[in-house]
Amino acid sequence: MIECIFCKILNKEIQSEIVYEDELVCAFKDINPTAPVHILVVPKPHIENLNAVQQQHKELIGHVFVVAKELAKKFGIDEKGYRIVVNCGADGGQTIDHLHFHLLGGRKFSWPAG
Ligand code: 5GP
Ligand code: ZN
Secondary structure, three states: OOOOHHHHHHOOOOOOOEEEEOOOEEEEEOOOOOOOEEEEEEEOOOOOOHHHOOHHHHHHHHHHHHHHHHHHHHOOOOOOOEEEEOOOHHHHOOOOOOOOEEEEEOOOOOOOOO
């Protein structure tokens, strides 16, 4: 946990551009954005990925989506649309082992994802 980059960002040991924070989540700009708006919404507890989510996290995960849609509005992508992505594990493309939700917008995305 001490070596987790996102825990260090949450603890302000590593600088990031935080756009929202409350007692449950922190949201900051992705360091390597893949869209004009690319924000990571991160639950504060160190949960490794979606596989580690338990019943006790239901309120927390629901809160993530409420925060995400508020950020979509704040960053002006709510009406045109946006995408929320959770990568899980190696095949899912997860590179940071602390559960996070990518909020992506400001351009059109293709589907199915490649
Ligand atoms: P994943 O690939 O695990 O779904 O997403 C990890 C994301 O974290 C990537 O989009 C990557 O650009 C971002 N990221 C990695 N290290 C840092 C960092 O130190 N600061 C910020 N703001 N984003 C980071
Ligand atoms: Zn962590």
